[in-house]
Structures are given as structure tokens and as C-alpha cells.
Amino acid sequence: MPGTGGPPHVARRLSPTDAVVLGLGAMIGAGVFGVFAPAARAAGSLLLVGLAIASAVAFCNATASAQLAAQYPVSGGTYVYGRERLGPWAGFVAGWSFVIGKTASCAAMAMTFAAYAAPEAWRRPVAVGAVVVVAGIGLTGVTRTARLTHVLVVPVLVVLLAVLAAGVTSARAGATGPAAEAVEAAFRPTPGGWYGVLASAALLFFAFAGYARIATLGEEVRDPAQTIPRAILLALAVVLVLYTGLAATALAVLGAGGLAGSAAPLRDVALAAGWGWLVPALGVAVTLGALGALAALLPGVSRTVLAMAREHDLPPALAAVDRRRGVPWRAEVAVAAAVCVLVLVADLRAALGFSSFGVLLYYAVANAAAWTQGAGHRRFPRWLQACGLVGCLALVAALPVTSIAIGIAVVVAGVVARAAWQVRGRRRLRPPTATG
Numbered sequence: 001m002p003g004t005g006g007p008p009h010v011a012r013r014l015s016p017t018d019a020v021v022l023g024l025g026a027m028i029g030a031g032v033f034g035v036f037a038p039a040a041r042a043a044g045s046l047l048l049v050g051l052a053i054a055s056a057v058a059f060c061n062a063t064a065s066a067q068l069a070a071q072y073p074v075s076g077g078t079y080v081y082g083r084e085r086l087g088p089w090a091g092f093v094a095g096w097s098f099v100i101g102k103t104a105s106c107a108a109m110a111m112t113f114a115a116y117a118a119p120e121a122w123r124r125p126v127a128v129g130a131v132v133v134v135a136g137i138g139l140t141g142v143t144r145t146a147r148l149t150h151v152l153v154v155p156v157l158v159v160l161l162a163v164l165a166a167g168v169t170s171a172r173a174g175a176t177g178p179a180a181e182a183v184e185a186a187f188r189p190t191p192g193g194w195y196g197v198l199a200s201a202a203l204l205f206f207a208f209a210g211y212a213r214i215a216t217l218g219e220e221v222r223d224p225a226q227t228i229p230r231a232i233l234l235a236l237a238v239v240l241v242l243y244t245g246l247a248a249t250a251l252a253v254l255g256a257g258g259l260a261g262s263a264a265p266l267r268d269v270a271l272a273a274g275w276g277w278l279v280p281a282l283g284v285a286v287t288l289g290a291l292g293a294l295a296a297l298l299p300g301v302s303r304t305v306l307a308m309a310r311e312h313d314l315p316p317a318l319a320a321v322d323r324r325r326g327v328p329w330r331a332e333v334a335v336a337a338a339v340c341v342l343v344l345v346a347d348l349r350a351a352l353g354f355s356s357f358g359v360l361l362y363y364a365v366a367n368a369a370a371w372t373q374g375a376g377h378r379r380f381p382r383w384l385q386a387c388g389l390v391g392c393l394a395l396v397a398a399l400p401v402t403s404i405a406i407g408i409a410v411v412v413a414g415v416v417a418r419a420a421w422q423v424r425g426r427r428r429l430r431p432p433t434a435t436g
Helices: 016-027 036-071 078-086 088-117 120-139 142-173 178-185 193-205 212-216 224-260 265-272 278-310 329-345 348-371 382-397 401-429
Strands: none
Touching: 016 142, 016 224, 016 278, 036 078, 036 193, 036 224, 036 265, 036 348, 036 382, 078 088, 078 278, 078 348, 088 120, 088 278, 088 329, 088 348, 088 401, 120 278, 120 329, 142 224, 142 265, 142 278, 193 348, 193 382, 224 265, 265 278, 278 329, 348 382, 348 401
């Protein structure tokens, strides 16, 4: 039974390798297996330009997160950074956006896992079961979550590297086919113009926007001032190189039109290369990638809940930490329960639209907070944070109008609830008025 006494602090048990693997697990989820097709529909032959924009924004965000995490190595990520650098309201907006948005992402990963692992009639129960199992492992200790992510992310990386090899082989052999078409098309304007390129960047950004998970676990990493910045940048570098290679080879092998119309781009790359034996492995990799992302996401969300509960921005009872295992058990259970409810009742397409909005807002606050850091804590030039802030806002503007509207509505609802909670708290503390 979790203990409730003592100070609510978690244990530093994660090694540098654990931190990198958790970041990779959060980024290399199911998104990479399908994101290139809708991104190509938006940007056409300028897909790689969209990827370059998304990569640049991600790098700016990562440097801001790394710089802040080195100064504030505690649970909560940008929620804590926003509070410390910009004030309680900025921190709340970042934390609230992250918790709601990533809870929806967790539900999506669970449903993606179930879509490949179970028949249609059993998908929702299987998705709930996956959440319960992963959360149960998390309750036994963060190091076991890291071990689970190790097991899941390695085979996914192997399969993605195999697809990359297949694509390179096919592109070299077919220099007069789709590859030549892609090169020629690169000099034609895309139908969606630069708005289409920005829309593709917004889609591609969320295929690798998991590096913040390392920062949200900052209180559980050994030697955090050194480990967290290095782990964030290393994990992001690995993913950026891998995704750039996959996007370039998919565009070369399938052509812009073929990629845009593909239901499973990486599968089609393998088939075009004559590597049909790789298709079953891709199905397994999608399943493991979704499960690995779920295993990496749940701890990050629960640690942000822990930080918000400590400051009474969420119910203080959620700040309880298990003395023996060093995990925020109530926050873990609450997040897992919320994910299960979403899996069972929600239309996740709308929820994922808010997830995109929320993550960009989260990183916008991170860049603004990093801008205010002094020379003693500055590791990167200030112009990187300015570019990151502008980039986040530009990608928000490129999201569908419905996603923006849902995002604004949910954030406003949280702000109103916090304001009402504060008014109620002040009334409780107000001394009684004398009567005579």
C-alpha cells in the first residue's frame, strides 16, 4: 500500500541511458508510420521543406527545455519553468495544456496498439487493458518503466532502419522512376502554397515532439543538470536523422503523388523495394511503437500532475508519493483512469486536434521562459528561443480551425476553473467581519 506520509518527493533512479531511451520511446511512436502521407498531401513535393521547418522548431524547443531543465531539475517540466520565470498563470496554462493534450495522446496510442493487436470488436477493451498494464508497471517504479521502454523501442528502431535501407536500395535502382519524378516536382510550387508547407510542418512536428518527457521526469534523473540537456539533444538528434532519411527515401521511392495517396507509406516503400518480408515486421513495429509511446507518455503526464498538485493548481491529494517505490502513485492512477475513460467514450480525432494545440502552446511557454534566463544559466543564444516562440505560434496558426477552437475552449475552461478555485480559497481565508 502506498505511503502517504513524508515529503512528496520522488527518487533519482534514472541513468543517462534511461533518459535517452525514454525520450526515444516518447518520440518513436505510431506517428512515424503514417504521418508522411498527410504531410505530403499538405506540402506536396515540398515535404522535406515542411520537415526542415518542423525540425528547426523542435530544435529550438529542445534547447529551451534543456536549458531550463538544467536550472530546475524537478518534476513538471514547463509547468515549473513557466511558474518560476513568468508567473503562476503562465505555468498553469503550460501545465494544463500538457496534461489534457498528452492524456488524449495516451488514449490515441492505446487505441493504435489495439487496432493492430485485436479484432475490431475487442479494440477498446484491449486498449484499456494496455493502459492498465503499463500504468501498473509504472506504479512499481520508474526504472521498470524505463526497462519496458528499452524492450519496446529497440525492435522498432531496427525495423525503421530496415525500411530506410530498403528505400535507399530502391531509390538507387529506380533513378528514372519515382525518384526522378520527385526531384523534378521539387521545383514546382505545391498546390497548398506555403500554408500547406506550414500545415505539413505542424503534422510532422508531433511525430517527434516527445523530448519534453525527459524534462518532466527531471526529479528522477541522476545528475540532472548534466544528464537532462544531453539526453534531450541526443534523443532529438537520433530521431531527426532517422525521420529525415525515411521522408527522403519515401519521397524518392513513391514520388510526391504516390506518397500522398498511400495508406501505409513505409509498407509501400518496403513493397516497392521488393522487401515484402518486411511487411509483417512493420505491423509488429507499429504495435510496439504505440505501446512504447504509451509507456513513455504516462509517466510524463503524471509527473506534471504531481507538480501541479504540489502548487494546488490540481487537487493536493494527487501529490502523494509512494515512500518505498518513489512514484507519484495517485497521479499515475488518476492519469491512467482519465486515459481509460477517453478510450471508452471519446471521439479521439477532436481530442488529438487539441493535443496538437496544447503541445505547441506548452513549448511556446518554454521558449518564453528560457528567454528570461540570465547569463549564469544560459547555454544557448537567446535568438533560438525567439525563433522557437515564433515557430510555435506559426504552427498553431496552420492547424485546422476546429483544432484551434477546441484548444482555446479547453484552455479557457481550465483558466476559469483555476480563477474560481482561487476566489473560493481567498474567501475561506478571509477573517470574519465584526458585527455590532
